[in-house]
Amino acid sequence: MTASAPGDGTRRSVWGRGVGARRRFDGYRELVTPEGVDLRLRIGSYGERLGAMILDLMILGAGLLVFGLLVALAVWSTGATWLSQGAMIVALLALFLGRNFYFFWFEARSRAATPGKRMMGLRVASADGGRLTADAVFARNAMREVEVFLPATFFLMRGEGVDAALIGLGAIWSLVLVLFPLFNADRRRLGDLVAGTIVVKAPKRVLQIDLADADRRISSGLAFSPGQLDAYGIRELHVLEDVIRAGDRKAMAAVAGRIRDKIGWDGPADTADATFLNAYYAALRGRLESRLLFGRRRRDKFDVS
Amino acid sequence: MSELHLKSWRFRAEREADWRRLERLLDKAEAGGASRLSPDELLEMPVLYRQALSSLSVARSISLDQSLTGYLESLCTRAYFFVYGARTRLPERLARFFRHDWPNAVRALWRETLASFAISGIAALVAFLLVNGDPDWFHSFVNPGLAGGRDPSASTEFLRETLYDHDASMGDGLAVFAAFLFTHNAQVALFAFALGFLLCAPTAALMVLNGGMVGAFLALFASRNLGFEAGGWLMIHGATELFAVILAGAAGFSIGWSVIFPGVQTRLDAAAAAGRRAATAMAGVVCMLMVAGLLEGLGRQLITHDLVRYAIAATTLAGWLAYFYWPRKAAP
Numbered sequence: 001m002t003a004s005a006p007g008d009g010t011r012r013s014v015w016g017r018g019v020g021a022r023r024r025f026d027g028y029r030e031l032v033t034p035e036g037v038d039l040r041l042r043i044g045s046y047g048e049r050l051g052a053m054i055l056d057l058m059i060l061g062a063g064l065l066v067f068g069l070l071v072a073l074a075v076w077s078t079g080a081t082w083l084s085q086g087a088m089i090v091a092l093l094a095l096f097l098g099r100n101f102y103f104f105w106f107e108a109r110s111r112a113a114t115p116g117k118r119m120m121g122l123r124v125a126s127a128d129g130g131r132l133t134a135d136a137v138f139a140r141n142a143m144r145e146v147e148v149f150l151p152a153t154f155f156l157m158r159g160e161g162v163d164a165a166l167i168g169l170g171a172i173w174s175l176v177l178v179l180f181p182l183f184n185a186d187r188r189r190l191g192d193l194v195a196g197t198i199v200v201k202a203p204k205r206v207l208q209i210d211l212a213d214a215d216r217r218i219s220s221g222l223a224f225s226p227g228q229l230d231a232y233g234i235r236e237l238h239v240l241e242d243v244i245r246a247g248d249r250k251a252m253a254a255v256a257g258r259i260r261d262k263i264g265w266d267g268p269a270d271t272a273d274a275t276f277l278n279a280y281y282a283a284l285r286g287r288l289e290s291r292l293l294f295g296r297r298r299r300d301k302f303d304v305s
Numbered sequence: 306m307s308e309l310h311l312k313s314w315r316f317r318a319e320r321e322a323d324w325r326r327l328e329r330l331l332d333k334a335e336a337g338g339a340s341r342l343s344p345d346e347l348l349e350m351p352v353l354y355r356q357a358l359s360s361l362s363v364a365r366s367i368s369l370d371q372s373l374t375g376y377l378e379s380l381c382t383r384a385y386f387f388v389y390g391a392r393t394r395l396p397e398r399l400a401r402f403f404r405h406d407w408p409n410a411v412r413a414l415w416r417e418t419l420a421s422f423a424i425s426g427i428a429a430l431v432a433f434l435l436v437n438g439d440p441d442w443f444h445s446f447v448n449p450g451l452a453g454g455r456d457p458s459a460s461t462e463f464l465r466e467t468l469y470d471h472d473a474s475m476g477d478g479l480a481v482f483a484a485f486l487f488t489h490n491a492q493v494a495l496f497a498f499a500l501g502f503l504l505c506a507p508t509a510a511l512m513v514l515n516g517g518m519v520g521a522f523l524a525l526f527a528s529r530n531l532g533f534e535a536g537g538w539l540m541i542h543g544a545t546e547l548f549a550v551i552l553a554g555a556a557g558f559s560i561g562w563s564v565i566f567p568g569v570q571t572r573l574d575a576a577a578a579a580g581r582r583a584a585t586a587m588a589g590v591v592c593m594l595m596v597a598g599l600l601e602g603l604g605r606q607l608i609t610h611d612l613v614r615y616a617i618a619a620t621t622l623a624g625w626l627a628y629f630y631w632p633r634k635a636a637p
Contacts, residue, residue, distance in 0.1 A: 034389075037358045039382050096488040100495070100591075110390055111335060123386070127577075131389065134398065135406075139584035145492070146499040194502060194560065195584070196577030202386070205379040207324065208372045212311050238371050245372065285369050286311050292367060293312070 029186060029198065031129050042201040043187050044122040049199060055116030060102050067094055099149065103141040108134045113202075121203035127186070127196050136195040143191030147177045211244060212282040222271065222279040228263040229287040235300035237288060240281050244274070252277055313368035320360050324380060327353040331383050354384040402588070410585035411629045417555035417562070424509055425516035425551055432520030437528065446514075446521035455522070461529040468531065468538045469609045487598035490546060491591055494553035498587045501557025502576060504565055508557035515550055519543070537614035541605050544622040546597035549590045556583035556590070593625075 031039045044052075071087045106114040112132055113123040124140070126132045152174075181187045186198050232240075243255050256273040259265070259280060288298060310318075330350055333341050342350070361377040368374060411418070435442040440457035447456070455467055493511065500507035519539070526535030560579045567575035600621070608614055 033358065033381075033385055035355060035358050037362050037381070039385060040378060041382065092485060092488055096491065100491075110387070112386070112390075125386070133581065135581045135584045135588075138588050139580045142495055142584060142587060143499050145495045190502070193573060194576055194580035196574075196581060200382075202382055203379060204383070205376045207321070207328075207376045210314055210317060210370060210373070212314055212370070234369055237369055241371055282311075285313075289311060289313055289367060289369055292369070 029200070031125075033129075041125070041198075044120070044199040044201050046181055046187055048120045048122060048201070049181065049187065049189075052114070052116040052120040052122055055119055056103070056114050059115055060098055064095065064098050067091075100141070100145075103144065104137055107137045107141070112137075117199070121201055122199050123202045124197050125200050127188075127192075127198045132197065136197050138195075140191035140195035140197050143189075143194050147190055148174065208245065211241065211278060212285050220271070220275045220279040222267055222276065222283075224263070224280065224283045226287070228265075229284050231259075231263050231301065232284060233298040233300040233303050234288060237281070237284055240277065240284070244277055244281060247274075249273070313364075313370060313373075316360075316363065316367065317370075317373060320356070323353060323356050324360065324377070327357055327384060328380060331380075331387060334387055335383070350384070351388055354381070354388050357381050357384060402585070406585050407589040408629050408633070410582055411552060411589065413582060414552070414555045414559055414586055415630075417558040418552060420558060421508075421512055421551045421554035424512045425519075425547070425554070428513040428516030429520035429523075432517040433524040433527075436521045436524035440525070440528070443521050443525055446517040448518070455525065457525060457528075461531070464526060464529055464531060465534070468526075468534050486601065487594060490550065490597070491594045494550055494590050494594060495587070497550065497553040498556045498560075498583065498590075501560040501583075502564055502580075503561065505558050505561030508554050508561065511557075512551070512554045515547075519547065534611055537611040537618070538605065540618035541608070541614040542597045542600035544618040545593055545600060545625065548622070548625055549593035549597060552586055552593070553590045556586045559583050596621075 027042055027045070029041045029043055031041045033039060068091060071091055075087050103114055107117075107124050111118065111123065112125065117123060124132060124137065126136060177190055181189045181192075186192075188198060192198060240255065243251055252273045256276050259277070291298065327350075330342065330346055330353070333346075334350075357377060358381050361374070361381050364370075364374050364377055432442070432446050436446070443457050449456075455464060493515065497508045497511045500511070522539070523532065523535060526532055560576060560583055563575040563579035564572055570578070600617070604617065605614075608617065
């Protein structure tokens, strides 16, 4: 039981270490609603942001390509010269609108996420907890111009008066800006800073069954003594929950073996690992929760005060 | 049997139906906006949201089921974004933008606008004088792709033709060229805005380049005694287009300025506030550039009389100035 449990606020990112005088990156950000409850928003990680960006660029590129092919097909099938000119104008405008307003259009809507962000479970939010305004969305996407598209233009204009030095500078520039989110606690890129926005994880979670269901607990027929239940704390309980929910038989066997050793299990030895773990989980949770009601929160197995 | 259940299990069993109801409403709302919900459901939403929030804080203090608290956190976050999210519809938002937000944002940038105008004007003047003295300077100021053959080596006749002919010099490609110019100008404007955070310097450089290009063009035409005609050709759309580029520079300056002199706020907060203000002005600048593109693509080709061109330029300029700076009532 050494894997760190998500959600206990102890995760540390290598990148967050020593950066940002006020706060370290722990993946979470406080957001207190007007009702006074902290929602503990999870910040979208760098990998998720990058994945969303790549997905969006692929969608945008594919959309423009299909559009261009349709226009070309229309021109080719009719063979009208006036149409080819109009098609050129339409293509230029479509490129402009796609490049500049694809992100704006989707993020200014109520879901506040482009298709790529939606696939990665991300959305844009205002950093101060207020409403996300259209101005903020415009500002964060206008900055995309200098972060990504400007250096990309240098590459495309190679050999048209843009020399190697400028391309090199552009590459360094975009490298700095692309890595920029790694150096602040909220994983904000330059556009987020200028617009005052953050990108948070807002996945849809399903409500899973309660593992401490009494019917399942009793049918196993296993009982644990208070001493056996005092072997672990909340952190281990959460890891145990993850192991049971994942349902990997090898991991369950290993964990069940270690628990049996640790608590000196002397009950029936032929119980299936899954049944044993489930029964121990329910009993441990009952014990820890009843102590919680008396104001005693036992963080982990080392917490013995 | 029920006392055999954990307290957290009973807590969940009592409230689960309400959570699922909220989840269903959110699914429906996220799929098609708030208009998909019936009035009853709309009224139900805030009540269910507060119930879920209170469930979340109770669950955090009594339940150690992390999948339950995780579910409630995600449910409350989704509901929070819906309940406190932006609710204005697009037509209302657009009307507000054109009636209040855009002119207000431009008015708030008046100092930066003057600075941006001064930089462009001085650059244009310097370029004009330099090209007047030695035509070779022309190439330093003007990108050959945009010049379209209008350079010191061109004949006076050719230059005159480019001012008035709408089919001979550039032929069928003219409308395409106008679309290209629009996207090019809009991109320059966006760069001027987006690069402002680098302490204003790149924005100032872009203003100098843009002003210099105008000055060099005018000097070229003036050297062939076509200065007056070239002014009309340029200003019929330039009154709008150059104004838009100057405003984009002003928007960039305001961000850079707030980074240098953040006042009582932190640098980050000051930049964010300036960025949002300036972004409104920038959305307007893109609209202005579209108008300029129309004037350039259609107006300039159809109207070839110099005085009419000047009259249109003066009218549009007066129109923009009145629209932005005419005193009006504050927004509600």
